[in-house]
Amino acid sequence: MAVQQAVGIANHPVVTIKLASTSDELMQCYMLRAAVFMGEQHCPYGEEFDGNDYTASHVIMYVDGEPAGSMRLRWFQSFCKFERCVVLRPFRGLGIHHEINAWCKEFARRKGYTKVYLHLQRRHMPMMEKEGFRRVDDRVFNFSDHEYYAVYCELEPVADAVRLDTEPMVMNRPEDRLDALGILEKSAARGASNPHAPRPERRVN
Amino acid sequence: MSTIAQSIGGETITTKLAMKMEDSLHAFAVRAACFIGELDMPYSEEFDGHDFGATHVIAYVGDEPAGTVRVRWFQSFAMPERLAVIQRYRGHGIGQMLLERCRKLADGRGCNMLYVQALPGDVKYWEKQGWRRLVSEEASSGAKRIVAMVKAVDPSKPLPEVEAPESIVLRPEPQLDSSGLPRGSATN
Numbered sequence: 001m002a003v004q005q006a007v008g009i010a011n012h013p014v015v016t017i018k019l020a021s022t023s024d025e026l027m028q029c030y031m032l033r034a035a036v037f038m039g040e041q042h043c044p045y046g047e048e049f050d051g052n053d054y055t056a057s058h059v060i061m062y063v064d065g066e067p068a069g070s071m072r073l074r075w076f077q078s079f080c081k082f083e084r085c086v087v088l089r090p091f092r093g094l095g096i097h098h099e100i101n102a103w104c105k106e107f108a109r110r111k112g113y114t115k116v117y118l119h120l121q122r123r124h125m126p127m128m129e130k131e132g133f134r135r136v137d138d139r140v141f142n143f144s145d146h147e148y149y150a151v152y153c154e155l156e157p158v159a160d161a162v163r164l165d166t167e168p169m170v171m172n173r174p175e176d177r178l179d180a181l182g183i184l185e186k187s188a189a190r191g192a193s194n195p196h197a198p199r200p201e202r203r204v205n
Numbered sequence: 206m207s208t209i210a211q212s213i214g215g216e217t218i219t220t221k222l223a224m225k226m227e228d229s230l231h232a233f234a235v236r237a238a239c240f241i242g243e244l245d246m247p248y249s250e251e252f253d254g255h256d257f258g259a260t261h262v263i264a265y266v267g268d269e270p271a272g273t274v275r276v277r278w279f280q281s282f283a284m285p286e287r288l289a290v291i292q293r294y295r296g297h298g299i300g301q302m303l304l305e306r307c308r309k310l311a312d313g314r315g316c317n318m319l320y321v322q323a324l325p326g327d328v329k330y331w332e333k334q335g336w337r338r339l340v341s342e343e344a345s346s347g348a349k350r351i352v353a354m355v356k357a358v359d360p361s362k363p364l365p366e367v368e369a370p371e372s373i374v375l376r377p378e379p380q381l382d383s384s385g386l387p388r389g390s391a392t393n
Contacts, residue, residue, distance in 0.1 A: 090245050
């Protein structure tokens, strides 16, 4: 599920979604959020970049190769929290936020999560109800000038979710490409020379 | 010319050069808010590959990043570009403050000319701040034409009536490394 492509009608844009795994891709996520939250919704920098960016997974979406949307995921014990979902203005109205949501749900399922939680701007409730989200309770709270609901959605467990008994080298793979050989599996071919050990005990391959 | 405020809502306005990763993120976020968020510029045009060969100046209102400008350095001139101020902080002279910081920076480096590429609609803004067209009148007919403007770094040493020095042309700097196009990272 590494790269999801929507190829449909001839002129439908090509949508690509991946885990941000380089500093460039991370930068793209941040800048899309700055564009939408700071530029359009007038959120202060200090609230948008809240200190949790370095404890989260970031997902980047391209439309015809151009950065167009992003989502931040944080991992708690019993649920995954979706945050900071954005689609740039020129790319709205194509329904592509459903694709990024779907991608993130699959990503969370594969990591073994069966629940997604998020803080939803009240105005978006109808849109997210269609995706199976329900309110946790009837609290309404506000931050950064918007009203929010706490909502959640159940995820169907998958058979190949990562668990303790998962093949160790599978866990080492890039998390959005668990089915493809990872760089560390190639390194296994070098054998264990134990470079930490005193010289006489090291093994030459 | 609007006066330059020292503070907004009791918060002091300061400027500084980006020295750390986090500082550059402040500069980039302000540009993303203004150019991508407000003006719908594509990401790949806004972040064009010149950000790591340039100096970034940032303005803060209290701790909040409020404006930025990027300066690129050439042998015969310094080029401020990507001037941006967050919407709610406009009208307080922060743009001027940033450009003044660029001028001092250029002065300190022994540079004597500042050069900008302005949109025709913004020419008056620049002229009010002492800039003049590099090539007098003509050229700027089309709506999106860019106007080259210059200003002396030291006001007591006005620029001679230069014919456009050869290096100053209305053309984007050639890609320094055509294999490293910023767009490349966005495909696939």
